[in-house]
Amino acid sequence: MAGGMGSRLGTWAVLVLCWTTALTCAVPVGPGGPGPGPKPGKPEKPLVRKEWRTLSTPEKRSYITAVKCLLAKPSQTTPFNTTGTFSRYDDLVYTHIQQTFQMHYTGHFLAWHRYFTAVYESLLRDECGYTGAQPYWDWTLDAVSPAAYVASPVFDPVTGFGGNGPWVETAPDDPFNVPGRTGGGCVSDGPFAGADDLVHLGPGDSVAYNPQCLRRDLSPSFASRWLSLDQTRLTLSQGDFGWFSRVVEGMPSFDASGIHGGGHYGVGGRWGQMGDLYASPCDPIFFLHHANLDRVWWSWQKMDLKKRLTDISGPIELMDYGNEKTGNVTLAFPVSMGGPTTAADVTVGDLMDIKACGKGGKGVLCYDYDRVYTL
Numbered sequence: 219m220a221g222g223m224g225s226r227l228g229t230w231a232v233l234v235l236c237w238t239t240a241l242t243c244a245v246p247v248g249p250g251g252p253g254p255g256p257k258p259g260k261p262e263k264p265l266v267r268k269e270w271r272t273l274s275t276p277e278k279r280s281y282i283t284a285v286k287c288l289l290a291k292p293s294q295t296t297p298f299n300t301t302g303t304f305s306r307y308d309d310l311v312y313t314h315i316q317q318t319f320q321m322h323y324t325g326h327f328l329a330w331h332r333y334f335t336a337v338y339e340s341l342l343r344d345e346c347g348y349t350g351a352q353p354y355w356d357w358t359l360d361a362v363s364p365a366a367y368v369a370s371p372v373f374d375p376v377t378g379f380g381g382n383g384p385w386v387e388t389a390p391d392d393p394f395n396v397p398g399r400t401g402g403g404c405v406s407d408g409p410f411a412g413a414d415d416l417v418h419l420g421p422g423d424s425v426a427y428n429p430q431c432l433r434r435d436l437s438p439s440f441a442s443r444w445l446s447l448d449q450t451r452l453t454l455s456q457g458d459f460g461w462f463s464r465v466v467e468g469m470p471s472f473d474a475s476g477i478h479g480g481g482h483y484g485v486g487g488r489w490g491q492m493g494d495l496y497a498s499p500c501d502p503i504f505f506l507h508h509a510n511l512d513r514v515w516w517s518w519q520k521m522d523l524k525k526r527l528t529d530i531s532g533p534i535e536l537m538d539y540g541n542e543k544t545g546n547v548t549l550a551f552p553v554s555m556g557g558p559t560t561a562a563d564v565t566v567g568d569l570m571d572i573k574a575c576g577k578g579g580k581g582v583l584c585y586d587y588d589r590v591y592t593l
């Protein structure tokens with residue numbers, strides 16, 4: 219694969235660069251409050267998350283309408299003049315950017331993103347009148363071939379999130395050239411086309427106000443390699459959480475991407491926000507991708523639920539797989555979405571059971587999936 223070694227070195231260079239800047243990125247500590255969390259005295263039934271293409275057209279429309287509502291509501295991050303957060307949606311992007319190097323390639327990667335996605339689902343419901351559950355994107359259905367991938371209902375211009383952007387040239391030795399990328403410009407159809415200020419943060423770890431269009435750079439052959447059912451099964455066949463999580467995340471190389479990178483670079487390529495490790499939640503597809511990664515984790519948990527409701531390990535610090543710097547994450551490890559999201563601070567242990575549903579006043583999550591993967 220052309221540029222394979224280059225991409226590995228390039229990505230590592232950025233990792234190292236960002237590792238140093240991450241030290242200056244304090245994690246804002248949230249005050250707790252509303253958002254997902256126990257709602258005493260109110261019996262809860264899990265919301266059932268479904269695959270995007272199985273939603274009816276009115277259900278799809280109501281989801282997109284709620285996303286647009288979050289994109290239009292004012293941010294609650296103060297003050298707008300010192301950070302670039304403009305919309306309520308940006309409050310979540312901001313949190314992801316600020317914590318990027320504290321929660322990727324770590325043991326709490328999956329738990330953190332499980333909560334992040336649930337908080338997004340709650341904001342859509344509590345602040346934008348959405349009545350459904352967060353949909354997921356089962357990319358294994360589309361990864362059967364590059365052509366099928368491009369034709370995914372998720373990219374539909376009328377009933378989906380729109381598709382690719384026009385081709386943008388890249389230097390041949392650019393280390394971030396995702397193999398087989400096909401676009402790079404502003405998304406040219408669908409509900410997010412035509413807005414040159416949908417995105418306000420990034421690229422990279424910048425949180426300065428920087429209005430931009432939503433970009434995509436679909437990489438169909440890359441996606442069909444890394445989002446395949448085979449790759450998903452390989453992931454699900456891991457015997458303990460440590461290895462399961464590592465196979466989900468892969469390594470920072472286009473040659474070892476895993477299903478996590480498969481969705482990010484398969485949609486974002488070189489130029490799209492989905493390919494940006496920090497600002498990737500700027501693309502609303504992020505949450506359908508992460509809902510499916512969460513579904514892969516829940517599928518894996520369900521194969522041996524009793525044991526896997528408490529199976530957690532993996533480094534506290536980025537890529538410290540040998541525990542040379544610090545130890546492994548435990549169920550007591552704290553997870554915060556930061557103040558502006560108004561979501562309560564929780565622990566990894568609070569995030570292990572998606573169907574806890576206020577049990578004993580302690581359950582944080584309350585959703586289920588209509589279908590899980592089996593081996």
Ligand SMILES: *[C@@H]1O[C@H](CO)[C@@H](O)[C@H](O)[C@H]1NC(C)=O
Pocket residue numbers: 297299300
């Ligand atoms: C930011 O805006 C607020 C409210 O308008 C103002 O009180 C504050 O002085 C501004 N801060 C800076 C650093 O400009």
Ligand SMILES: *[C@@H]1O[C@H](CO)[C@@H](O)[C@H](O)[C@H]1NC(C)=O
Pocket residue numbers: 459460461531532533541545546
């Ligand atoms: C940390 O977790 C890994 C799996 O992720 C495991 O192999 C290792 O033994 C754990 N280390 C400690 C000190 O428990």
Ligand SMILES: [Cu+2]
Pocket residue numbers: 314322331
């Ligand atoms: Cu992330």
